[in-house]
Amino acid sequence: MRVLLVDNDAQAASTIQRALKSNGAVLEHVETGEEAFQLAKRYDYDALVMDLMLPDTDGYEVIRRLRWSSITVPILVLSSLTRPQAKVKAFSLGADDFLARPFDESELSARIQALVRRSKGLSHSRISLGLTMLDMESNLVTVSGQTVHLTEKEYRILELLFLRSGSIVAKESFLNHLYGGNDEPDIKIIDVFVCKLRRKLAQAGAADVITTVWGRGYIVRDAVATTQPALRPPGAETGGQGMALI
Known part of the structure; x- marks a missing residue:
């Protein structure tokens, strides 16, 4: 945030x-x-x-x-x-x-x-994507209920992606979010952070959470609410991975 x-x-x-x-x-x-x-x-x-x-x-x-x-x-x-x-x-x-x-x-x-x-259209501080849950109040990420230990920057990258679920987030946006225009490193550092973040999520059992959009940035996909069906957007398809309110 x-x-x-x-x-x-x-x-x-x-x-x-x-x-x-x-x-x-x-x-x-x-x-x-x-x-x-x-x-x-x-x-x-x-x-x-x-x-x-x-x-x-x-x-x-x-x-x-x-x-x-x-x-x-x-x-x-x-x-x-x-x-x-x-x-x-x-x-x-x-x-x-x-x-x-x-x-x-x-x-x-x-x-x-x-x-x-x-x-962001959320009614709770917790956002889930498949087995992965991010809690903005405690700044914790879990997969199937088990805590995934992330660095501060890894957490902020995942938080930004979850908050903008369904939208492509450019690498420049990540730099801005992490460093605020002050002493920004080379933009390639975002690829390094995302690679480490993906590895930790995969080791916890949540592979393929983050998708690369070549030449544009990264994205996590929207999905239907899995724990509160009443919150499902009208016309949304059932099944699949995605963003849900808990």
Whole structure:
């Protein structure tokens, strides 16, 4: 999960970073609304956490610009402004959630995870693909109930693929997700990570989870819900491997 934090209060930002990173989030921090807007246009984030009081503009204007630019990243507003009018204005401009300061760190993490799940069409933190299950809350991957021990980068690659199930993820997107544009290694490193990830999954009994699309990237395929038939998309075929909500 990749999060952009927009807050010019160093102490508050440090608290937020600690809370999110402890839950496995990849976090980037900027202090101005303009920086946030430019980064959100350029990169794909799973969530944006933003204070309303910024040095160059207010958070309302940033939300307005993002939504007018058709940038749909889920936005959670953090603010000391607790009056109802502040919340109503934020929601009317396109914010997805509003958390008043001071806040509990665990609640912040839970709200962001919920935002990301909803934006991906998921109702739970666990996503399964055949025998493989990924839990975004605990950052664990299991195959047939047995834990697969992945490195941090291997987990993030699999998480990105599962969240974008059915879509091809380019190698450049993986680099962006893992390194955020900072000190990025050669793009061939993604092939190395995926090779090691595939080997670990295969050893656990889940081969062929990740498919290579030559010249374009990698993909994991959609499939019907296997544990909750009522969640099966209308017209979906039964059987086969695929993404399911647990």
